[in-house]
Amino acid sequence: xxxxxxxxxxxxxxxxxxxxxxxxxxxxxxxxxxxxxxxxxxxxxxxxxxxxxxxxxxxxxxxxxxxxxxxxxxxxxxxxxxxxxxxxxxxxxxxxxxxxxxxxxxxxxxxxxxxxxxxxxxxxxxxxxxxxxxxxxxxxxxxxxxxxxxxxxxxxxxxxxxxxxxxxxxxxxxxxxxxxxxxxxxxxxxxxxxxxxxxxxxxxxxxx
Amino acid sequence: xxxxxxxxxxxxxxxxxxxxxxxxxxxxxxxxxxxxxxxxxxxxxxxxxxxxxxxxxxxxxxxxxxxxxxxxxxxxxxxxxxxxxxxxxxxxxxxxxxxxxxxxxxxxxxxxxxxxxxxxxxxxxxxxxxxxxxxxxxxxxxxxxxxxxxxxxxxxxxxxxxxxxxxxxxxxxxxxxxxxxxxxxxxxxxxxxxxxxxxxxxxxxxxx
DNA sequence: ACATTAACCAAGCGTGTGCTTGGTTGTCAA
DNA sequence: TTGACAACCAAGCACACGCTTGGTTAATGT
Numbered sequence: 001x002x003x004x005x006x007x008x009x010x011x012x013x014x015x016x017x018x019x020x021x022x023x024x025x026x027x028x029x030x031x032x033x034x035x036x037x038x039x040x041x042x043x044x045x046x047x048x049x050x051x052x053x054x055x056x057x058x059x060x061x062x063x064x065x066x067x068x069x070x071x072x073x074x075x076x077x078x079x080x081x082x083x084x085x086x087x088x089x090x091x092x093x094x095x096x097x098x099x100x101x102x103x104x105x106x107x108x109x110x111x112x113x114x115x116x117x118x119x120x121x122x123x124x125x126x127x128x129x130x131x132x133x134x135x136x137x138x139x140x141x142x143x144x145x146x147x148x149x150x151x152x153x154x155x156x157x158x159x160x161x162x163x164x165x166x167x168x169x170x171x172x173x174x175x176x177x178x179x180x181x182x183x184x185x186x187x188x189x190x191x192x193x194x195x196x197x198x199x200x201x202x203x204x205x206x207x208x
Numbered sequence: 209x210x211x212x213x214x215x216x217x218x219x220x221x222x223x224x225x226x227x228x229x230x231x232x233x234x235x236x237x238x239x240x241x242x243x244x245x246x247x248x249x250x251x252x253x254x255x256x257x258x259x260x261x262x263x264x265x266x267x268x269x270x271x272x273x274x275x276x277x278x279x280x281x282x283x284x285x286x287x288x289x290x291x292x293x294x295x296x297x298x299x300x301x302x303x304x305x306x307x308x309x310x311x312x313x314x315x316x317x318x319x320x321x322x323x324x325x326x327x328x329x330x331x332x333x334x335x336x337x338x339x340x341x342x343x344x345x346x347x348x349x350x351x352x353x354x355x356x357x358x359x360x361x362x363x364x365x366x367x368x369x370x371x372x373x374x375x376x377x378x379x380x381x382x383x384x385x386x387x388x389x390x391x392x393x394x395x396x397x398x399x400x401x402x403x404x405x406x407x408x409x410x411x412x413x414x415x416x
Numbered sequence: 417a418c419a420t421t422a423a424c425c426a427a428g429c430g431t432g433t434g435c436t437t438g439g440t441t442g443t444c445a446a
Numbered sequence: 447t448t449g450a451c452a453a454c455c456a457a458g459c460a461c462a463c464g465c466t467t468g469g470t471t472a473a474t475g476t
Contacts, residue, residue, distance in 0.1 A: 063434090063435065068434075
């Protein structure tokens with residue numbers, strides 16, 4: 001299945017650093033099951049009984065690992081964004097060519113959206129409203145880091161005259177456009193991820 | 209307030225044709241209140257008691273107008289898309305220049321997203337999952353009409369060599385990008401709607 | 417004057433939900 | 447062998463939710 005999260009080289013490192021939970025631990029399996037259920041049915045329609053059944057325990061046992069239902073969503077989201085951050089930096093490290101960096105960032109985000117790194121990333125936008133204000137603030141720090149890095153690369157591209165839009169606008173447009181691919185683009189369909197990246201760059205009239 | 213729906217010239221016509229509900233009728237007020245609550249808190253977290261309180265009746269009285277809660281969402285969505293369709297066609301009627309048609313479509317969709325035509329339009333994507341399959345099918349007919357019209361204009365632009373992307377991809381990208389503006393762009397901020405349209409066209413490297 | 421109807425009230429039923437509580441089991445180190 | 451701890455069970459509480467039922471009120475048409 002898609003959720004073979006441990007095959008990603010970044011994961012063991014992040015687990016060791018205490019940034020994310022070991023996917024094979026009891027808590028980690030709960031997070032994985034929760035994430036996939038939240039994606040399927042949405043946070044509000046997923047019950048703690050659903051989650052418990054998915055991992056084969058009783059609903060009350062969940063609260064040995066988490067204080068309440070919302071904290072599960074918080075954990076899913078913050079771990080998803082942490083993993084995305086790590087992969088984002090790795091995707092462009094050592095690269096000088098701005099167009100190549102742009103492509104790498106787009107591809108990296110699309111990989112996150114389409115389940116290469118677990119299903120949590122898409123929840124960041126679709127289930128955002130179910131986080132309390134305090135939790136939103138917590139995740140926002142990581143999101144800001146992610147967003148501003150994207151903008152900085154777009155700014156480079158603009159400085160070199162490769163694009164005409166303001167980086168601020170482009171980032172918002174691109175985030176929306178890429179997130180939306182999660183609702184219509186399927187890897188088993190007629191197009192590959194590379195072709196999707198290509199069409200994105202074509203839209204922005206970026207050179208090869 | 210924003211919801212002065214009756215000031216739109218299209219509305220009385222659509223009401224007379226039985227396509228949408230008179231916003232000033234009891235049922236229409238229920239729809240308006242529901243739409244705004246669904247947008248604020250989401251469908252799942254909006255209770256029938258919330259809706260009833262908003263229009264000043266008791267919760268049970270809602271079911272004199274609608275068979276169940278979901279049917280309220282269905283009505284909100286299908287009326288929103290019907291209104292958007294009517295305004296879309298009007299926005300380009302008589303226009304020959306493809307770039308101008310493109311701009312008009314973008315502006316029209318942004319107006320819908322940002323509440324010029326009621327708050328229902330954004331629910332079409334954000335609360336889609338809360339419709340039953342049967343209801344989705346029903347709304348999908350109208351959405352398809354809307355989407356394919358957009359694609360046809362993009363195809364014109366591509367035929368004239370104005371853009372490089374496939375219309376199919378561009379439509380999906382654009383829908384996502386424009387929908388996302390609902391989460392970060394505010395009319396009372398530093399930029400006007402026209403400037404937003406301009407940045408969209410700059411992204412796609414469209415001539416003036 | 418009478419019938420019909422839309423709009424709503426008053427009261428509450430049944431159920432699904434998040435979460436609690438007190439206890440049990442298995443594991444592992446000293 | 448014992449103590450400590452993580453993981454989980456069994457049972458159920460409290461309540462918010464969608465929706466039902468039987469009735470009332472006011473307006474409209476004939």
